Amino acid sequence: MTMIGQALNRVDGPLKVSGKATYAYEHWVDGIQPLYGFVVGATVGTGRITRVDTARAEAAPGVHTVMTHHNTQPQGTPDLAIPFEYWRAFPALSGPDIHHYGEPVAFIVAATFEQARAAAQLVDVEYAGGPGSYDFAAAQDQAYTPESLILGIPADTAVGDFDAGFASAEVTIDQRYTTPCVLSQPLEPQACLVVPRGEDLVVYASAQIVDAARSSVANTLLMDPKHVHIVSPYIGGGFGSKLRIHYETILAALAARALGRPVKVAVTRQQVFHLTAVRPMANQRMRLGAGRDGRLVAIAHNVTMHTSRHSEYVEPTATTTRSLYAAPNRSTSHRMVPLDLVRGEDVRAPGEAPGMLAVESAMDELAHELGMDPVELRILNEPKVDPERGVPYSERKLVECLREGARLFGWERRNAEPASMRDGRWLVGYGMASAIRVHLQAETKVLVRLGPDGAAVVRTDMTDIGTGTYTILTQVAADGLGLPPDRVRVELGRSEFPLSAGSGGSWGAANTSTAVHRACAALREKVLATACGDARSALHGRDAADAVFADGSVSIDGASESLSDIVARDHPEGVEAEGEILGMSDEPNYRDYAIHTYGAHFVELGVDADTAEIRLRRMLGVFSAGRALNAKTARSQLIGGMIWGVSAALDEELVIDQDTGGFVSRDLAQYLLPVHADIPDLDAVLLEGFDDKANVLGAKGIGELGICGAGAAVANAVFNATGVRVRDFPITLEKVLPGLPPMDD
Incomplete structure (x- = not known):
């Protein structure tokens, strides 16, 4: 029976209900107590910082450092040549200018979360406020035409003659509909743990697209991406708010690098509103x-x-x-x-x-x-x-x-x-x-490996934002290799794994499943080539085109041999294959x-x-x-x-x-x-x-x-x-x- 399409219970369900699924903020470094960060946000919507006094905050119990634009390390600036902004640099505390209410103006790092939050109240900031524009209805005369939409889609289209067609219509509707600013509210607010290891940074983050997080951190901190390692195995919802990393991750990375200590940050529910981003009104x-x-x-x-x-x-x-x-x-x-x-x-x-x-x-x-x-x-x-x-x-x-x-x-x-x-x-x-x-559809790669015990491991930096990626990929791999689901292990969310487009745009499951399907097909070919060519195999000399993979075995014309026996004999170190799909711009369909x-x-x-x-x-x-x-x-x-x-x-x-x-x-x-x-x-x-x-x-x-x-x-x-x-x-x-x-x- 095919596994694809079945209502399989979530393979990660037991881990989640037992509290064993580790989310970004729940990671720990053995033997090292992390420090905790807290963001201080601007109390004006636009203007410029004229004075920031951190003396009382620095003297507060447990405080290790107070970062402001005066003492933050140099950072990269967004490179508009990078087509998707989620991969660009995302600098924080890079200057005195305020662009929106709640923008970080200081970052406290202390021994405990409570000490960091308490010290945040002691930072004294003065502003030269500028005139802000916040009224959408009053600013309609400033409207302009953007160059394009995402993926180069034209901002405007026209077919036929709308004005003439509308004027000739027997019945017309001409109405305006207004929608407000709204934003994602995932159950898990944005959070991270950043661990410095020599030249490297290990970033435990809640990130929908691992490669975007890695590139953004590297571009911001002016690092070689090979020294940035993203770990994001479980995500408590995203809905777009974790397609890119935000201020908390950049600030934690800057502080961890400067202090040589792991730094944790958890954004409060109130801070989510100003430290992430919104759907436009x-x-x-x-x-x-x-x-x-x-x-x-x-x-x-x-x-x-x-x-x-x-x-x-x-x-x-x-x-x-x-x-x-x-x-x-x-x-x-x-x-x-x-x-x-x-x-x-x-x-x-x-x-x-x-x-x-x-x-x-x-x-x-x-x-x-x-x-x-x-x-x-x-x-x-x-x-x-x-x-x-x-x-x-x-x-x-x-x-x-x-x-x-x-x-x-x-x-x-x-x-x-x-x-x-x-x-x-x-x-x-x-x-x-x-x-x-x-x-x-976006470019995605997956690696599937069969071990000598006949069990499969699927690896990709694809993420599971609570939507069931672990389960779906388990089903596709089990189907592709003829294995029961409990003989498949899916590993996700690490930047060392093959590159995917992540979870977003409703493309994650189809992209990654197709790549897994292709990897399994390539893996079957490798297994069949060795088995059919090995005189010790029951499948020796038989036509590989007639092979059936089911119940952990391979059968051809009545002859059968277990996958574990084939792999253990012919591939004692294991055998693997990669599956890949192209981006939609390269697919004629x-x-x-x-x-x-x-x-x-x-x-x-x-x-x-x-x-x-x-x-x-x-x-x-x-x-x-x-x-x-x-x-x-x-x-x-x-x-x-x-x-x-x-x-x-x-x-x-x-x-x-x-x-x-x-x-x-x-x-x-x-x-x-x-x-x-x-x-x-x-x-x-x-x-x-x-x-x-x-x-x-x-x-x-x-x-x-x-x-x-x-x-x-x-x-x-x-x-x-x-x-x-x-x-x-x-x-x-x-x-x-x-x-x-x-x-x-």
Whole structure:
């Protein structure tokens, strides 16, 4: 029986539930007590440090050093020739200028965490504050066009004549949707332990991309990368916030190198808000033009978002619209407004998550205006080829997701008239939305080794951010070598292992599994070549093309020999092979096909007729992502994304202090997230599929698919329940309450 696709329990589960899985902050150096670091952040949003007095902090109990821009070692500066910023230098305490609230202005290193934190309160910093720009709405006139999006994708696209098509449309929608700054909140905050060893630094970090962490540390500290060793075997969630290392790791590395002692840093939950990065706030204008029959004739998605004045980040928010629905006249654009805020970085499903809040809300508005079923409107506008690239889709099952989701959910029970369905004092609403997420591929290598005992070891610097990488790679290797899962050991997250693209962009599982599959194929060839050519083997002289690897043995035409016997006899030191995949720019399929994943969300919720309290009642997602590598972890990933979509629609918002640029909501008491009671009945269904254009395994990424469109389904259900259309996210009580219909007693 093939292992790929089975709902195998997590192989690392026992380690995690027993507390034996070692995360970044939990590493120790035998016989050496580490020092502890604590970051002191700026209390102004822009300006310049004019005086910093560290005398009291330096005299505090346990303090070993206080670092400021006056005594920090020389550091590298970001090299813009490096295409991805996560690999660039990330200097800290490199000068007196303040770029955003909370930026490090000092770093305390003490014998204990408590001593470091206490001493941090004793650092006296004075600033010459400059005028900061923190108001997104007030700075719209400063918007500019970025050179491009990630991977060189154009910032703007145009097909046909949008203005003419929109003007000729019988029915039009022209609305703006606004989304706030939000950020990742992994269970494990950013943390590290940095250990100096001669010329080397060993960095135990919570890093989604090991190579990016290694390169960034080396480029910042002006070191040869061969002297930087990253260790990241377990990560307590990332969601984009650990694609790059941040200030805590650089500061710990600088201090460890200067003091010759290991240094630990754990960022507090409050510090996460200013020491990591955010999804930019955005103003999205959606224009849809259609005939009375519902066929789109024009579609435009124009996005204006904020960016740090000192570090540009362009979220590809409008790119979703380029592939989702057919329309002959099209326009998309991205514009940037520079502000003096924390830098922007990737947050789960960058681009698709906020973009689909707007696209799928607008499609619901069009369906209401036309008096059409929202599901049928989407199916009517299903494209035959990618509407902007003109290439065929590799595997597109959006219509199947819509049909199956409507059937399973009982969509036919929906009443299209807003505020017409009631359950006592609750207004009941149904909403739905489509989902689409681009599938990406990046260069990845894996080494698989068979020992003389017949057990396999898989090595790659790929990481597991809690998504099940250990389990999936175990399944692929077990399948490829005909071994039971307990005869496979997967080792991840070390910079000495073969290079991967890490966990991010929903590409990690498909990338690494494909490389493991190829490594196992190469390993089988080596084993068969020696066995079939060895007169001592039962397989001697037989045709290797007929070989079957199963149950730890190799069989050909009735003859069989165990893998352990073959390896022990012919490869007493073990035998290994490497598997590799190329980046998508070198794979013709990514040029010749539009390769995406798809889904459909369905929501039922209630809105209290007196208070406007919104309560999710049930939610269903039906998805298509090629072949599932593990049915259990796939469903888990999709459900997690759906919950995040609910959160984006109803809860998450960073409130900005317009005097300082700091975030007022900077803890989990004020930055709201759903809890268990908010998510009562939720299910995800993954359709069977196999996308042979994506890779040889037919699998595509799902980590970010679940969030795409989920929030719009919630918003559309709120409208169906109340008749109130909220276009400024999140949807809160005060935005719904004034428009609630009167209730009869």
